[in-house]
Amino acid sequence: MAHSARPRANVPRERYDWEHTPATDQSFENALAAARAGDRLSVADGIELLTTGTDRPGIDRARKERVLEAADRRRAEVVGDEVTFVANLNNNVTTACNTGCLFCNFKDRAEAFERDHDGAHGGFTKTPAESREIVAAAVERGISEVTSVSGLHPALVLDDEHREILAASERGDLNYRAPAAYDVDPGTYSEQLRAMSVGDLHVHSMTPEEAYHARRGTDWSYEAVFDRLAAAGLDSVPGTAAEILVDEVREVICPGKIDTGEWLEAMEAAAAVGLPTTATIMYGHVENEAHRVEHLARIRELQDRTGAITEFVPLSFVHPETPLAERGMVDGGATTHEDELMIAVSRLFLDNVDHVQSSWVKYGDEQGLKMLACGADDFMGTILSEEITKRAGGGFGEARSVREYVEMIDAVGRVPVERSTDYTQRRRIDPDDPPFGPALGPRADGSPMVT
Numbered sequence: 001m002a003h004s005a006r007p008r009a010n011v012p013r014e015r016y017d018w019e020h021t022p023a024t025d026q027s028f029e030n031a032l033a034a035a036r037a038g039d040r041l042s043v044a045d046g047i048e049l050l051t052t053g054t055d056r057p058g059i060d061r062a063r064k065e066r067v068l069e070a071a072d073r074r075r076a077e078v079v080g081d082e083v084t085f086v087a088n089l090n091n092n093v094t095t096a097c098n099t100g101c102l103f104c105n106f107k108d109r110a111e112a113f114e115r116d117h118d119g120a121h122g123g124f125t126k127t128p129a130e131s132r133e134i135v136a137a138a139v140e141r142g143i144s145e146v147t148s149v150s151g152l153h154p155a156l157v158l159d160d161e162h163r164e165i166l167a168a169s170e171r172g173d174l175n176y177r178a179p180a181a182y183d184v185d186p187g188t189y190s191e192q193l194r195a196m197s198v199g200d201l202h203v204h205s206m207t208p209e210e211a212y213h214a215r216r217g218t219d220w221s222y223e224a225v226f227d228r229l230a231a232a233g234l235d236s237v238p239g240t241a242a243e244i245l246v247d248e249v250r251e252v253i254c255p256g257k258i259d260t261g262e263w264l265e266a267m268e269a270a271a272a273v274g275l276p277t278t279a280t281i282m283y284g285h286v287e288n289e290a291h292r293v294e295h296l297a298r299i300r301e302l303q304d305r306t307g308a309i310t311e312f313v314p315l316s317f318v319h320p321e322t323p324l325a326e327r328g329m330v331d332g333g334a335t336t337h338e339d340e341l342m343i344a345v346s347r348l349f350l351d352n353v354d355h356v357q358s359s360w361v362k363y364g365d366e367q368g369l370k371m372l373a374c375g376a377d378d379f380m381g382t383i384l385s386e387e388i389t390k391r392a393g394g395g396f397g398e399a400r401s402v403r404e405y406v407e408m409i410d411a412v413g414r415v416p417v418e419r420s421t422d423y424t425q426r427r428r429i430d431p432d433d434p435p436f437g438p439a440l441g442p443r444a445d446g447s448p449m450v451t
Contacts, residue, residue: 019248022289028053028063035070035348046293050345059337071344071375078354079377083409084419084426087402087438087449088145088204088381089138091131091196094186095123097151098175099209101254102323103243103285110154113182125153125184128195135196138384142437142444145381145421146196148205149240155179158214158225159190159232166217174217189214190232197233199442202421206234208266209241212258222269230273236421237270239279239309245295249287253324264302271308276422279309279353283342284317284334285324292342296349303352310422311355311378314342316362339363340374347375355423360400369412378419379405382438382449402429403436403448 024044031048034041041049048054052063096110108123126134135146150156154177157163166176179185186192189206196203206214206229215225226234243253245260258266270277279299283292303309317333319325334342347356357378358371368379382400402418409416410431418427418440425440438444 016252016286018288018291020246020288020290020294022047022051022054024048024054028055032063032066032070035067035074038074038351040351041349043290043293043297046296046345046349047289049348050289050293050341052341059335059341061337064337064341067348068340068344068374071347072373074347075356075375075377081414082377082417082426082428083372083414084355084378084417084423085400085402085405086145086381086419086421087143087441087444088147088421089135089143089384091126091134091138091146091148093131093148093150093192094125094153094156095151096125096153096182096186098154099152099254099256101243101257102327102329103253103282103317104322108151110151110177113153113184114177115181115183125182125186127184128187128191131192132195132198135201136198139198139201139441139443141384141449142439142441142447143201143382143384143449144438144441144444145202145204147238147381148192148196148203149207149238150210152209152213153182153186155182156186156213157188158228159188162214162218163188169217171217175213176217189229193229193233201442202235203233204236204238204421206270207238207241208263208270209257211237211266211270212262222266223272226270226273226275230275234275236276236278236310237267239267239277239313242280242295242299243282244287244291245281245298246287246291249291252286252329260298264298267302267308268306271306275308276310277306277308278311278313279303280313280315281342281346282315282317284338285319285330293345293349296346300350300352303350307352309353311357312346312350312353313357313359314339314346315359316342318362336367339367340371343371343374343376365408369408372409372412372414379409401436401448402438403434406431406436 024047026044026048028048031045034045049067052060095108096113098110108121112121154175211225247260281295316339319330319333324330355378356376358368358376360368384399406416406429416429435448437447439446
């Protein structure tokens with residue numbers, strides 16, 4: 001007999017007639033036993049663990065602790081007591097975007113950036129030269145990675161050949177305008193990547209959504225696009241723009257984005273040309289627990305096929321300044337209990353992904369550290385500049401020093417480790433041997449980077 005789970009109070013789910021619902025014929029005890037034994041979990045198992053049993057309303061706190069304990073034990077078996085972080089910079093190129101995602105307040109309508117538009121927009125667009133200047137300065141401070149995720153500016157194209165194709169096209173559905181129409185020319189994706197490739201810095205950029213933007217109006221495959229991007233300096237691909245990989249949810253929160261199948265196609269293509277990837281989930285909005293576990297199943301299947309995913313990043317929805325909140329579609333984000341269970345079930349369900357990240361930008365320092373006892377083993381990066389969560393109403397800061405990392409990780413009895421983006425380089429840090437600074441970047445010498 002299928003059971004039902006009570007929906008979260010912050011989501012008026014009665015307005016949605018979901019095909020996927022958190023009802024199973026499994027039992028919580030059987031699912032937990034499978035998790036403890038290290039068996040590959042089914043979707044029903046995942047739902048039982050994430051809801052702490054669909055035969056009772058709400059989250060059972062005692063059961064939750066058992067799930068967290070199982071996940072923490074699995075974490076110790078897989079990666080030990082090290083907690084990793086990366087010395088990195090976020091350099092988002094532009095906020096101009098016409099996609100219209102309801103969970104996002106990062107973007108600004110692209111027409112507001114046009115030369116003949118009246119009024120301010122509060123956003124930004126950087127030229128390749130500006131990106132290089134910003135990144136070069138951060139390289140001198142010791143970073144080893146630059147992360148770049150941007151809005152889909154209509155003037156952004158893959159390269160000069162792509163621009164020629166779009167300029168000659170008579171189609172009106174390609175979201176393209178010539179750079180001359182805008183106050184600032186963002187250049188091409190290839191130019192931006194070359195600009196950010198300072199020395200041996202690792203460039204982590206081009207989400208599946210951006211890759212789609214970089215091939216619009218052509219018959220190019222995703223593999224061909226990622227080949228060109230890699231030649232321009234791309235080193236790895238962030239698996240963001242995933243949100244929830246179930247189309248009935250995507251049709252509500254981001255109807256202008258690529259669908260689940262295309263997201264997976266792009267990720268497989270990135271892996272096929274030798275680019276490592278990450279993967280994410282953004283949860284705590286209109287979706288239910290069944291959607292979350294279906295998402296995990298798609299990520300696990302993708303990893304089975306590619307082996308390219310280095311880490312999984314649960315991103316708790318930050319709601320205050322988003323269209324979903326403004327339209328009354330949500331009254332809040334996920335609860336702390338849900339956050340902890342999302343981390344834990346990610347660890348237990350994704351048996352082929354070694355690393356699970358705790359986002360201090362989303363959870364804050366105290367709760368972010370708690371996640372390290374719920375199955376997570378990575379604690380993000382120094383960032384130096386964070387725009388996306390801040391614009392959505394997040395209030396947990398924009399930067400982190402290596403010293404802060406060492407002190408916080410040591411305080412919870414774990415081992416601080418500076419890592420490279422793909423985890424192939426790792427440096428244990430002795431908390432009793434200051435000063436603390438990055439050492440893996442092309443200009444890093446162990447000096448503190450943020451005071």
